[in-house]
Amino acid sequence: MKIRLWKVLLVVTALLFVLPVLMVLLWSVTVSWPFPDLFPREFGLRGLSQIFREGSRALGSLAVSLRISLWVTLLTLMITIPGGKALGIYKFPGKGFIKLLLLAPLIVSPVAIGMGIHGTFIRLGLTNTELGVVLIHLFPGIPYGIRIFTNVFEMVGNRLEEQGKVLGANGLQVFFHLTLPTILPGVISAGSMIFIISFSQYFLTFLIGGGNVITFPLMMVPYIQSGDRMMAASYSAVFIVATLIALVAIERVLKLYYRRSSGLSGVFYTREKR
């Protein structure tokens, strides 16, 4: 009996967190839902079609967002994989401090950092450019990459890589045929996390992008501010669906890569034969 009560409690809380998302999806296909109705009066795709109209600004901003976030994901992975490897495998002086510094972006306010570096970015000509936005988006994602890859390398070590080297593979071969397949689960979870963080950035984008780089969240905010529920919900729905699709795609692509290269022996075998 007592157990059942707990179960009810669990289900109720779950609904508390999930129903609002469903409500957003419902609003996105609603044309008329006046006060004080509890259910929409009229359904329709006016909001969504406004976003998906050919050549619309919304669609363009979605493309900009995807482009920026994919670059950010790639670059962050490129710098945090070696960083995580250093922290996960080696012992060296200054490690504690470096670790703390690399995790600091989780805690130090991105608003403070963004406004502090704004002047420097202006001087370097990075404001109002996609490059500048990509660079500033790297900041909040780094700790997640570092954390995940430190754990991953603590688990897998570097024995396999050493063996590969002994067998005569060069650095790149070792990385792409041994390291990457081994740490793939980490790459997927870190990549997804970094992508989500960059994809949902608002403040840093408009601060550095200066109204010149219009991402999807930037298009969305005016509708939220003005209380235009239909449009805000349509944007939110597209946003959530786009995130999910991108995450699945990232995972698929990486897994595909894994399957192709998982014949671990392949590269060495061909070398031997030569």
Add this chain to the structure above:
Amino acid sequence: MEKGKKLQIKPYLYLLPVMSFLLFIFFFGLGTSILQSLGYNSDGGFQSVTMAHYRDVFRSSAFVSGLLFSLRTSLISTGIAVVFGVGLAYLMMRQKKEWRLFRALLTLPVIVPHLVAAFIIFTIFSQSGMIARVGVLMGMIEHPREFPALIFDRQGVGVVLAYVWKGAPFVFLILYQVLRSIHGDMVEAARNLGAGGKDLLLQIYLPLSLPSIFSTFILLFAFSFGSYEIPFLLGPTAPRALPVLAYVEHIQPDWSNRPYAMAMNMVLAGISVLLVWIYHRVFKLFRRHHWEERSQ
């Protein structure tokens, strides 16, 4: 493989890209803020080092009330989110079945961006929102005006609600993993020694998950204290949350205003750095404690 204690260069090489990027951001991001807040001027250099800007900032009532607003809403929302998340994780862990779907659904608020969370809270709690509509249905109110203003209110109820909605599932996901990893030998042993449910909770689960609970608390607190979106969309215009206030100062075209903006910025960053320090300290404490227990 490596000989003796010779200093290795490899880990430093691996760390070079990420460290140079981060040091660049921190150096210029915090460096310019510090200098300008102390009276440095990019045209004329230092006239004199002065704390006047900080003094003025702390004398301004907009700043002080904004700071208090930020601290209060972050503390309350983080507290509620952590209690909620830890409670959920504990209940979930005690279930026999895995409830995969349940957990998958609970990750939704984590991937939903803060902007959408703000919109959700607005749609539910505003004066013409879902709750007000239920109120009409139940005959408690007749007009939206009669519903209490929870959004844009001085107390920041809307801000707190949004952070709780985003934060609690985050705490749940982390703590569920942590608690699951405890579940096992130690619990078995305690059971054999006659420990009941309450003993298990207080003697094993709670102390062992305390470091994780604490670290998620700091993370969530720092995040809600230092971010812009939620208070910008759901907060009142007075008092303004510190990040919103600092940005308003930041975009003032008048350059004489610059040092004040930077002083505010430094308070914002300073409190974050303080949090990093607390985080670090407490973890050292936990670790020492943990080691002592092990060595006994």
